[in-house]
Amino acid sequence: MVKIKDIADAAGVSTATVSRVLSNKPHVRPEVKKRVMQIVQKMNYRRNRVAQNLRSNTSKIIALIVSDIENPFFQRVSRAVDDAAFEYGYSVILCNTDENPGKEEASLNLLRDENLAGVILSPTQQALDNFREDFDFQMPMVIIDRYVNNLNIDNVIIDNVQAARTLTAHLIEHGCQRIGGIFGMGSTTGRERHEGFMQALKDHNITPATDLIKFTSPKAEDGYNMVMKLLQNPDPPRGILTSNSLLAAGALLAIRESKLAIPDDIAMVSFDNPTWAKLIDPALTVIEQPTYEIGRTAAELLIKRIQDPTRSNRQVVLKTKLIVRQSC
Amino acid sequence: MVKIKDIADAAGVSTATVSRVLSNKPHVRPEVKKRVMQIVQKMNYRRNRVAQNLRSNTSKIIALIVSDIENPFFQRVSRAVDDAAFEYGYSVILCNTDENPGKEEASLNLLRDENLAGVILSPTQQALDNFREDFDFQMPMVIIDRYVNNLNIDNVIIDNVQAARTLTAHLIEHGCQRIGGIFGMGSTTGRERHEGFMQALKDHNITPATDLIKFTSPKAEDGYNMVMKLLQNPDPPRGILTSNSLLAAGALLAIRESKLAIPDDIAMVSFDNPTWAKLIDPALTVIEQPTYEIGRTAAELLIKRIQDPTRSNRQVVLKTKLIVRQSC
DNA sequence: CTCTGTATTGTAATCGTTTACTATTTCTTC
DNA sequence: GAAGAAATAGTAAACGATTACAATACAGAG
DSSP states (O other): OOOOHHHHHTTSOOHHHHHHHHHOSOOOOOOHHHHHHHHHHHOOOOOHHHHHHHOOOOSSSEEEESSOOTTTHHHHHHHHHHHHHHHHHHHHEEEEEOOOHHHHHHHHHHHHHOOEEEEEEEEOOOHHHHTTTOOOOOOOOOEEEEEOOOSSSEEEEOOHHHHHHHHHHHHHTTTTTEEEEEEESSSSHHHHHHHHHHHHHHTTTOOOOOEEEEEEEESHHHHHHHHHHHHHHHHHHHHEESSSSHHHHHHHHHHTTTTTTTTTTOEEEEEEEOOGGSSSOOEEEEEOOOOOHHHHHHHHHHHHHOOOOTTTOOOEEEOOEOOSSSOO | OOOHHHHHHTTTTTTHHHHHHHTTTTTOHHHHHHHHHHHHHTOHHHHOOOOOOHHOOOOOOOOOEOOOOTSHHHHHHHHHHOOOOTTTTTTTEEEEOOTTTHHHHHHHHHHTTOOSSSEEOOOHHHHHHHHTTOOSSSOOOEEEESOBBBBSSSSEEEOOHHHHOOOOOOHTTTTOOOOEEEEEESHHHHHEEEEHHHHHHTTTOOOOOOEEEEEESHHHHHHHHHHHHHHSSHHHHEEEEEHHHEEEEEHHHHHHTTOOOOOTEEEEEEEEOOGGGGGGGSSEEEEOOHHHOOOOOOEEEHHHHHHOTOOOOEEEEEEEEEOSOOOO
């Protein structure tokens, strides 16, 4: 593999000069610059980023750490981060934590070990607790999807309480009084959506059906099991809200198996707008999160912070959208 | 950041000894080893992988280059690669090419620049042409999803011809004679599936309806447009086969909008088994690819090759499965 | 012509590891 | 107890870039 010394020798200059040319630094005569560039071309030379990183402590790789790659929400975010990173000349390492603090820690260690440029993180509750107040992570970091109360960390979120309130209100205004809710466990997201749900009930003077409100791990299988339980209740719900698309998929399967018709027997709404939401019949009414925007904003915040570490921190709250279809 | 020299000083040994301890090399007294380990613990030392990579030319990062992260097929593959990599202590950089040779080249350059350990690639046609015969990539590489005729490269694929033949036969045996097919353009995958499709027609002595057979870029939108065209044909198809799940999603939307009933007015089958295939009504009959297996096999082949570069190359052909549901 | 300042270039140290080589000690074995 | 082998540890040279510093050339001012 050709190295900077080879170029220097071929061009009859020192490695310092070649380095200056490659980095577009001043103090190189135009003709020298041109000659070096030609030789670089001819010899098909590319700088070794490992050596460059070691010496000058700069990396062109960022990490994206999410709790579940199989969640369409994170897939879309990941796509956005990837697009933005590419535009700025960065690459992305994608890590999956499965909501497992051990795996999360391993991923965070990776940052340090590989001297990456920064990280976009959807943290576990455990990590979030560490980041409280003015804890300083010593590394550019943007937290997404979960609210963090820390002055040193950038944050991109949506207003979950308000969104859940809107979605629940929609359900109520279409005639549902007895409503079941399945919320993701172990994240601020789930708790905030639950809170908005409760507020909406209160707004409409409805007593919450506590036996129909469940927290569970946010997986399709658990959504299925929980909804099966709700449907076996002596006084089953007339409407169900799920706090993400995986839970919704499980819920739909349970409803289908129970031979109930949507929306006549039971109404259904959910957070997230996966591709299939409009493929099913009746199509699903949802709160759509601006997933692509979330990813892109996070990536841009991170890259700006990498380029200027003294930049002031900010929290970006993005708007959600209620998409009314026929499930309600 | 604490470095190996700090540990060496604190333990009263040389950096060479510390390095030997950390790498579990022989020739160090147990008590010295123990002392060094304790100090490593106490000082919270972690080896700098960048320096390690530079000196010993080893990386713990592999790249996964796919043509479309938003395709559920690649998402599942990506999950599997991630899982396997994690088990072996590797991390994964995920790159998206959008079937764009320029982006693909940028991703392949990344390998060189960052001195990554190896790559799992779903290549564009262009790249595939480069890899013909005995071209030597100089870097551990596994090609997935597309067949490569190169003795130096490992390959994980499915038998697309056979699978398409089975799927088409299923459609025919359920009474369809006039069948439309939408195939992905620009990949061996699409061509092979088309070939299997044609074989099945021949097996059943059916003359192919050439005006109902289309090649297009494998996106939902194009699937929608193509099927809309087919349905406007004076003699429209009685059954449709799509060669991936994105095309299927588009096709379903087109059929729905045309107020046609599945399977009574028109039957429908597809390659790939996305989560929503069983959520829609009627549920979709599909060929399921062993996506997780593909990813895991590729990752394991790659890591074995990294660990032993002289290992003989192999091609793994995985089995597909016909999942019969109600769309046909 | 000398002095000062700036532009250009090279020399060599440095980033944090690994490892070839050497030196010393300890163990076997006869 | 001597010879040779094996185990232990340290010294210093890599890996491939960047960059502080020094050296030289050259221009313009006086």
